[in-house]
Structure formats: structure tokens, C-alpha cells
Amino acid sequence: MISTLNTIMKIRGASGANRLLYYFGRLPLIGKLMNDSVYSKTSLKKTFTIVVLILKIIWGFLTKFAYLGLVVYLPIQLAVKELQLADQYDLYLYVLVLLSFGVGTVSNAIILEPKRDKYICVKLMRLPADKYMHAVLALRALTFFIYFVPAMLVFAEAYGAPLWQGLLLSLLLSLWRIAGEALHLWIFDRQGIVLVKKNGFVWIVIGAGYLLAFVPLYMGNSLLDMDSVLFSLPLSLALVVLGAVSALYIARYAGYRNAVDAVTKIDDPLLDMGRMMKEANMKQVETKVKDFSAEKLRPGQFAGKSGFAYLNAIFFSRHKRFLIQPIQRRLVIIGALSAAGLLATYASPDTFSKLARYLISSLPVLVIAMNFTSIGERVCKAMFFNCDLSLLRYGFYRERSAILSNFRTRLLRISGLNLIPAAAISVAVNLLLFLSGERWGVGEALSVSGAVLGLSLFFSVHHLFMYYIFQPYSTELNVKNPFFSIVNSIVLAVGVVCMQFQSTPARFAIVVVLAAAAYMLIALFLVYRYSDRTFRVK
Amino acid sequence: MQLVLDNIRKSFENKTVLKGIDFTFEQGKIYGLLGRNGAGKTSLFNCLSGETRMDSGGAFLRRNEVSLPLREEEIGYVFSLPILPEFLTGYEFVKFYMDINQDKIQSGRTIDDYFDIIRFEQEDRHRLIKGYSHGMKNKIQMLCFIITRPPLILLDEPLTSFDVVVALEIKKLLREMKQDHIIIFSTHILQLAADLCDELVILNNGVLQEIPADTLHSPEFEEQIIALLKDGSHD
Numbered sequence: 167m168i169s170t171l172n173t174i175m176k177i178r179g180a181s182g183a184n185r186l187l188y189y190f191g192r193l194p195l196i197g198k199l200m201n202d203s204v205y206s207k208t209s210l211k212k213t214f215t216i217v218v219l220i221l222k223i224i225w226g227f228l229t230k231f232a233y234l235g236l237v238v239y240l241p242i243q244l245a246v247k248e249l250q251l252a253d254q255y256d257l258y259l260y261v262l263v264l265l266s267f268g269v270g271t272v273s274n275a276i277i278l279e280p281k282r283d284k285y286i287c288v289k290l291m292r293l294p295a296d297k298y299m300h301a302v303l304a305l306r307a308l309t310f311f312i313y314f315v316p317a318m319l320v321f322a323e324a325y326g327a328p329l330w331q332g333l334l335l336s337l338l339l340s341l342w343r344i345a346g347e348a349l350h351l352w353i354f355d356r357q358g359i360v361l362v363k364k365n366g367f368v369w370i371v372i373g374a375g376y377l378l379a380f381v382p383l384y385m386g387n388s389l390l391d392m393d394s395v396l397f398s399l400p401l402s403l404a405l406v407v408l409g410a411v412s413a414l415y416i417a418r419y420a421g422y423r424n425a426v427d428a429v430t431k432i433d434d435p436l437l438d439m440g441r442m443m444k445e446a447n448m449k450q451v452e453t454k455v456k457d458f459s460a461e462k463l464r465p466g467q468f469a470g471k472s473g474f475a476y477l478n479a480i481f482f483s484r485h486k487r488f489l490i491q492p493i494q495r496r497l498v499i500i501g502a503l504s505a506a507g508l509l510a511t512y513a514s515p516d517t518f519s520k521l522a523r524y525l526i527s528s529l530p531v532l533v534i535a536m537n538f539t540s541i542g543e544r545v546c547k548a549m550f551f552n553c554d555l556s557l558l559r560y561g562f563y564r565e566r567s568a569i570l571s572n573f574r575t576r577l578l579r580i581s582g583l584n585l586i587p588a589a590a591i592s593v594a595v596n597l598l599l600f601l602s603g604e605r606w607g608v609g610e611a612l613s614v615s616g617a618v619l620g621l622s623l624f625f626s627v628h629h630l631f632m633y634y635i636f637q638p639y640s641t642e643l644n645v646k647n648p649f650f651s652i653v654n655s656i657v658l659a660v661g662v663v664c665m666q667f668q669s670t671p672a673r674f675a676i677v678v679v680l681a682a683a684a685y686m687l688i689a690l691f692l693v694y695r696y697s698d699r700t701f702r703v704k
Numbered sequence: 705m706q707l708v709l710d711n712i713r714k715s716f717e718n719k720t721v722l723k724g725i726d727f728t729f730e731q732g733k734i735y736g737l738l739g740r741n742g743a744g745k746t747s748l749f750n751c752l753s754g755e756t757r758m759d760s761g762g763a764f765l766r767r768n769e770v771s772l773p774l775r776e777e778e779i780g781y782v783f784s785l786p787i788l789p790e791f792l793t794g795y796e797f798v799k800f801y802m803d804i805n806q807d808k809i810q811s812g813r814t815i816d817d818y819f820d821i822i823r824f825e826q827e828d829r830h831r832l833i834k835g836y837s838h839g840m841k842n843k844i845q846m847l848c849f850i851i852t853r854p855p856l857i858l859l860d861e862p863l864t865s866f867d868v869v870v871a872l873e874i875k876k877l878l879r880e881m882k883q884d885h886i887i888i889f890s891t892h893i894l895q896l897a898a899d900l901c902d903e904l905v906i907l908n909n910g911v912l913q914e915i916p917a918d919t920l921h922s923p924e925f926e927e928q929i930i931a932l933l934k935d936g937s938h939d
Contacts, residue, residue: 473803481791
């Protein structure tokens with residue numbers, strides 16, 4: 167078993183070291199010092215392997231401290247600080263039993279966990295499944311115990327409990343968890359059920375467990391004299407026996423090959439977080455074949471259009487999901503809010519006029535509101551993945567005139583769509599303020615409407631401008647370009663800063679319209695000037 | 705018409721893939737570009753098509769003693785993995801492609817005429833490209849250069865995905881077209897190269913080498929190529 171363990175540790179160590187080197191190479195400045203040849207420098211890699219191992223061990227101890235400290239100790243401190251230490255200790259033990267003995271046993275079992283490591287060692291490296299599982303489980307049981315001991319001792323000390331209780335608790339918990347692993351294996355053996363993959367069940371247990379664990383904090387006592395029960399001789403002995411029997415079952419179990427096969431199917435997304443993210447990202451924007459019946463695909467649908475207008479007409483009509491639906495949803499929300507406002511004018515004119523005054527004084531909130539009302543980011547993502555990603559490989563599509571003509575068509579479409587909710591918002595705001603009895607003249611109404619429509623145009627240009635200049639997406643659809651996020655955050659930050667200013671509607675409108683116009687001019691200029699160079703698949 | 709490659713260099717990170725490509729390709733011939741996996745065939749094509757920028761050197765088209773830099777629209781490029789906008793039907797894509805390239809199309813053929821050339825089933829024309837097989841997508845890509853007839857046609861591993869019948873059709877098509885074009889297609893299938901090509905060039909060690917035309921059909925052809933390709937891996 168030791169040699170198997172050694173092999174597994176070597177594989178893990180090497181991939182850990184490679185990963186560390188990889189991220190190191192991505193660091194600014196220092197990363198430049200590295201090149202691909204470092205991956206073949208064995209002595210350097212050995213050092214890195216040891217560094218990774220040490221980091222992992224430190225991490226192991228730290229997570230236990232963090233868990234006991236942040237999840238168990240801190241809430242008790244916050245909720246029932248005034249209780250006696252002994253009562254707090256009872257609560258501490260109670261929460262711990264529910265979370266670690268209860269929830270953890272279901273959600274955090276490793277025996278049937280889908281894992282890359284398992285796939286690599288058993289499926290690719292052909293390590294015998296039973297040897298692999300024995301080694302991994304033994305390591306897990308041992309490290310689980312060792313990592314918990316210091317933290318358990320420290321927190322026992324913090325509650326003034328004897329230290330042996332901390333030690334015993336670590337041992338009992340480890341034994342219990344071995345029994346838990348055995349139970350998972352037994353259920354799999356009998357029913358063929360992989361419990362950790364039953365997401366619904368796992369989440370129900372987690373929810374119920376946490377609820378049960380923290381409810382007594384409000385009541386202020388733990389219902390049971392926890393320490394005298396938990397550390398009593400009969401219970402401890404029972405757990406020791408249970409742990410031993412379970413360990414024996416796990417050691418003698420004959421069907422590990424099946425148990426490993428069941429959770430290491432090559433297409434299991436859980437094995438590969440990267441791929442899971444990628445698929446989730448793509449699902450968000452993909453074209454769905456079943457959305458289109460055969461007659462929708464017949465020619466003649468878009469007769470009369472040609473070139474980029476034709477392309478975009480088809481694109482927008484086949485991606486209504488990202489265009490029309492979000493707009494409809496926004497209109498429903500705006501409608502509901504205005505209806506609620508109208509209801510308030512009749513039901514409670516007092517609150518309503520307060521609300522109206524608040525609305526007038528905080529018009530800059532509209533900047534943030536319009537940011538969320540405007541569609542654009544997801545549309546750009548859909549454009550990239552479904553359309554530009556493939557067409558940008560064709561020379562004619564990369565030509566300046568093509569890019570610009572495409573940009574124009576898209577900008578008109580998106581602006582047009584965004585103006586619909588913007589118009590709805592300005593009608594709703596003006597109507598409500600007019601009915602509120604506050605002073606609200608034509609001048610103010612026009613200013614606010616102008617500002618809302620200006621902001622709507624601004625965000626339409628903004629999203630498309632960002633897409634064309636930074637082209638942030640990679641083929642996996644994760645954002646690659648740091649400037650994209652930076653500029654986006656700056657725009658949002660400016661919006662937040664705007665909210666701090668008090669001003670009259672007219673002044674607010676002038677500032678917004680001027681700022682938006684300036685930004686749009688710069689953005690459009692940059693797109694016309696540079697997009698043929700920046701708008702590429704990276 | 706000639707395609708002149710002048711000292712094209714390209715490296716990725718620290719790996720130099722193209723170490724100064726010098727070669728002249730002639731109109732009316734089909735060139736087979738042979739090379740082992742990772743030799744840089746696709747990199748060379750990407751450099752020519754403008755997809756990636758070359759580090760130095762250049763590609764020129766020479767017509768009647770006048771050399772001009774190769775422009776993107778003078779190239780038809782068929783990717784080994786066909787990449788097409790999947791939300792369109794094949795018909796719509798071809799219509800869009802024809803709209804955009806109107807000025808380069810001479811014949812009075814209709815969209816359906818073009819589909820007939822590549823023997824594309826009537827009902828498949830109006831299905832989303834998303835549901836097309838690899839071979840069908842490849843046919844659509846071929847159609848692109850059949851429509852615009854660019855002087856230089858690059859095909860990256862094109863025939864490997866076709867069944868025998870379609871492969872034969874495409875081969876015929878390429879032979880019919882070759883008078884007016886320079887056709888280069890990369891492959892690592894020797895038989896295909898020997899069968900279809902008029903000239904064979906080998907990309908090895910980052911440089912292009914011409915294989916004498918008479919070896920192409922000689923009995924020792926295979927051994928000679930293998931020897932050449934092996935040579936490179938020793939340095």
C-alpha cells in the first residue's frame with residue numbers, strides 16, 4: 167500500500183507542480199522570466215513538488231481552523247456571547263455534530279466521488295482500483311484525523327474544556343466518517359446508487375442540517391448536555407467498534423473496479439470543472455435547433471435583404487431568446503412596478519409622496535437602473551459564439567468595411583430594442599411623478615426622458631464598443647482580456663459615484679446627455695478607427 | 705501567375721516553426737504539401753491567409769512580371785475543421801457569401817446551381833448547418849472557392865473526411881479547376897498526394913523542399929519521402 171500511495175503522491179505532486187509553474191508563468195513581469203523549458207527541469211520540479219506538498223499540508227491544517235472558527239465558533243460568539251462558557255461549549259458541540267457528523271457524512275464522502283485524480287490513476291495509469299482506493303482512503307482517514315487535532319484542541323481550550331476532549335472528538339469524528347464512507351459504499355453495492363451525485367438529496371441534507379444546527383442558537387440552548395453524552399464511555403466505545411467494522415468492510419470490499427467505473431466516465435462533467443464551465447457558458451448562448459421548424463428555414467423568409475443586413479436579420483430572428491424575451495421581461499417588471507406605484511397613490515398617498523420626493527432627489531440612480539435595463543452583454547456573447555467565431559475565419563469578414571457595416575446594423579438593432587424599455591421607464595416615471603402632486607413640469611419631464619433615452623443609447627453603444635474593441639471572449643467564452651473587465655468596472659464605478667450627487671433634474675439631464683454623447687463619440691471613433699485590427703478571434 | 709514566398713518566418717513562444725520559407729508556386733498545378741504532424745503546415749497556411757501574422761518575410765502574387773503582396777481576398781482557404789456559422793442553413797450561408805462577394809462572381813449561376821455542383825441533397829440545403837456532418841460542412845467550404853474562384857486555393861487536410869464517392873467528385877473538381885488557380889493542399893496521406901498532385905513539396909525542419917516530379921510515380925517514391933521526413937527529426 168505504501169508503494170501505491172507513493173505512486174499516487176508522485177502523480178499528484180507532478181501535476182500540482184506543473185499547475186503551480188503554469189500559474190507562475192501567467193504572473194506579470196516574473197512570468198516573463200519563465201519559458202516552457204522549465205517543465206522539463208526535473209530538479210526544479212522536485213523542489214516545486216515539495217513546495218506544493220508543504221502548501222497542501224499547511225492548507226489542510228488551516229481549513230480545519232477556518233471551518234471550526236468561521237462556521238462553528240464565530241456564529242456562536244455572535245449569537246450567544248452572554249451565555250456561560252459551558253453552555254456555549256454545548257452549543258459548539260451540538261453544531262459540530264450536526265454539521266460534521268451529519269451533513270459532512272453525506273456531502274463530503276470521497277469513496278464514490280468523481281475525481282480527475284481517480285480517472286488518471288485508475289483509468290489512464292492502470293493502477294488496480296482496489297489498491298488505489300485503499301491507499302487513498304487510508305491517507306484520507308489519517309490526514310482527516312491529524313488535520314483536525316490542533317484545531318479541535320485550540321477550540322476546546324477556548325471553551326475551557328479539557329484538552330483530551332478535543333483529541334477524543336477528532337478521533338470519534340474520524341471513526342464516524344469512516345463508517346460514513348462504508349455506508350456510501352454499501353448503498354452503492356446494494357442499490358447501485360451513488361449518493362454524492364444525487365444533488366437534490368445532498369442539498370436537502372445540507373439545508374436541513376444547517377437549519378437544525380443554527381436554530382438552537384436563537385433559542386440559546388442545545389437541548390442536550392452534549393459533552394457528557396458525546397464523551398461518555400458507551401458512545402465512544404460504540405463509535406470505536408463501528409469505525410473498526412466499517413474499516414474492515416472497506417478493506418475487504420471486492421468490487422472497487424465497479425465503484426471507480428461508476429464515477430469516472432469520460433464524459434462526466436464533474437471530472438473536469440473547466441469543461442463544465444465551458445459547457446454552461448455555451449448553453450447560455452447556443453442556438454437551439456429545435457427552436458426552428460422546417461418552414462422557418464425555407465428560403466424567402468428574408469427575401470429583399472442581402473449581405474450583412476441579410477445575415478443580421480437571420481441572426482436576430484433566430485436568437486430572439488436573447489433579444490425579445492429579456493426586453494419582455496423588463497417591460498413586465500417596469501409595468502409591475504408602475505402598477506404598484508399607481509396603487510400606492512390611491513392606497514396611501516402619504517407614503518407615495520414620500521416615495522416621489524425620494525425619486526426626484528435620487529435621479530442619478532437611473533444610471534445604475536439603465537445599466538441593468540439595457541441588454542447587450544449577453545447578446546454580444548451570443549454574437550461571438552454563434553456567428554463571429556466562425557465567420558471571422560474568413561478574410562472577407564475581417565475586412566474593415568465588412569466589420570463596420572456589421573457594427574452599424576447591430577448597433578441600430580440593439581439601440582432600437584433598448585429604447586423600448588427606456589421609453590417605458592420614462593413614461594412610468596413621469597406619470598407617477600405627475601400624479602404625486604409634487605412640482606413636476608414639462609421641463610422636468612423632458613429632462614428626465616432625455617436622460618433616460620440618452621443613457622439607453624449610451625449603454626447600447628457601450629456594450630458593442632467593448633465587444634468590438636476588446637473582443638474579450640475566447641473560444642471557451644470566458645473573458646480573456648483584462649481591460650474589458652477594467653473598463654466595465656470603471657463605467658459602473660462612475661455610475662455609483664454619480665449617485666452621490668444631488669442635483670436638479672435639468673442639470674442631471676444635461677450632465678448625463680453630454681457625458682453619454684462624449685463617450686459615444688469617442689467609442690464610435692475608436693471603433694471606426696481600430697476595430698478592423700482589434701476585432702479578431704484570439 | 706505565380707505565388708512567391710519570400711523568407712517567411714514564424715515562431716511561437718520559443719519554438720521556431722517556419723525558418724525562412726522560400727518557394728515559388730505555379731498556376732495550373734496542384735501542389736501537395738507534405739509534412740509530419742506538427743511540422744507547421746497549418747501555421748504556413750494561416751500565415752498566408754492572414755489569419756496569423758508572420759514574423760518576417762512575405763507572400764506575393766506575380767502576374768506578367770509584376771509582383772504584388774498577396775491579399776486576403778485572393779485566397780480561398782478550406783480549414784481541416786470546417787468552421788461555419790451554425791445558425792444559418794447551408795442555403796442562407798451560400799446566399800450571404802454570394803451577396804458579400806458579388807463583385808468577384810462572374811458566372812450567372814444560381815445558388816441551387818452551385819449546390820448541384822457539389823451534389824448537395826435538395827432537402828439538406830435548407831437545414832441548419834449545426835446539424836450537418838463533417839463532410840457536408842467541408843463541401844460548403846469548398847463551395848466558397850468554387851463561387852469566388854480566388855487565384856490561390858489552400859486546402860488543409862481536405863479529403864480525409866470525405867467518403868470515397870465524394871472524395872472522387874472533389875478530386876475531379878479540383879482537376880477541372882486547376883488551370884486558373886494555384887492549388888496547394890496539405891496532407892500526410894502519401895497515396896492521396898501521389899494520386900492527385902502534380903508537384904510535391906515537403907515541409908520539414910521549418911523549410912520547404914521540392915520533390916522532383918519524376919519521383920512522384922517511381923516505385924521508390926514512398927521510401928524516398930519517408931527518408932526525407934526522417935532526416936529532419938535528427939537535428
